[in-house]
Amino acid sequence: ISRSYALRMRGSGVYSDVGTDQLTQVYGGYSAELIPGFDRVKQAVDNTRGEVILYNGQIVEAYYHASAGGHTENSENIWSAALPYLRAVPSPYDQYAIRYPYQSGGWPANTYDWAKKITRSQLASIIMDWNSRRLKDGRVNEIIDIGSLEGIEISRLDANGKETASQRVTELKFIGTTGKKSFYRDNIRSILGLKSTLFDIEFDSKITVLDGNASKVSFNSLKDLKAIDGSGALDYVNPDSDDCFVIGKESTRNIARSFDSLTIKGRGHGHGIGLSQWGAQGMAAEKGANYKEIIRHYYTGVDIKRVY
Known part of the structure; x- marks a missing residue:
């Protein structure tokens, strides 16, 4: 080889x-x-x-x-x-x-199964450092200019609109108050320092929506979200006053309005x-x-x- x-x-x-x-x-x-x-x-x-x-x-x-x-x-x-x-x-x-047997840093077991936790402040520092290095290199088209981060969307779709065979992520989208910025395919690893693109993202407090395009959207904010109220009406959520819940098969869970950290679990x-x-x-x-x-x-x- x-x-x-x-x-x-x-x-x-x-x-x-x-x-x-x-x-x-x-x-x-x-x-x-x-x-x-x-x-x-x-x-x-x-x-x-x-x-x-x-x-x-x-x-x-x-x-x-x-x-x-x-x-x-x-x-x-x-x-x-x-x-x-x-x-x-x-x-x-x-x-x-x-x-x-485990060696330094958990190798080699962590080549198969790994996790990376990133706090909200660490994520802000990662984005700032990324922007600084891209500006220095003259690669302004890669700068993340989206205002305050509100959510992250990942997609596993290929060019034909089908899920990747291995379930690898093909698009990572940062969603902010003033815009969005996407990274594609293997470039996704660079921005967050990941071992691979085969991963899921979990927020300590989150709203995750799986849409018809097999895209997972995770939000740490209720802004611009719509919900069906008790009378069956569809209306925007007021993030400052409305209490929202997820009703599951066995329990009901309150949706928090912010997150302190996220965990990326991958293989x-x-x-x-x-x-x-x-x-x-x-x-x-x-x-x-x-x-x-x-x-x-x-x-x-x-x-x-x-x-x-």
Whole structure:
């Protein structure tokens, strides 16, 4: 996989070419090769010498990531190009990471299942820092200028109006008092520093609406919302005086008018395209799959061929 990626990207540009620095690879030096078990890595390289992954006779863009969180995604729902060999597939063995002993920071279990809590003040600081860096870089079109934050909307729809196969988020929209600002596909990870786009957002106090387009809208304010009152009439909610409730099957809950924090609960680590490293390791360890079976699972319709 790494060989295919390197050969495909070779000479394709300053940001795509594979170099010797940490931008594209991390090599621990000869001492790293002395670590117990590393001989298997060298053996794998030697045994597959000259082999690459092909689609219609061309070396593929063999993207990979740490963990798909249970399911990979179609390439166009993460970046832009729809590549026929980068299709969404189940990745059930990603859970293999949970079985490993915890290391620094909860790794590797937190590559599969993770959560991030952000307070209201932290979110304001994140937006301010984002705007400052974008202004400094001259990328004013990416500035979030929406007034006071009132809600966040997430959508999982692809370009055809259907939900993404893995349930990854394709749009994150900040809703404020003076406007809205959206981020799309893999850019969503940048603004909030997330491990993946496979997540849900929970407010400590919230109103969540699931509309007909499979979009979840979470509000921390009752402004501009309509409700059906006791007489059956539809009217705007007065956020300063009206008390609103959600009537469920077993209980009735008051809707609070503000939130102090939000929690983002997600799965996976990385963009979610192509091979999942933990999923591949689990396939080998638990299913007994060989490298060709793993490659053909994660890269749709490909061939494996020795070219030198």
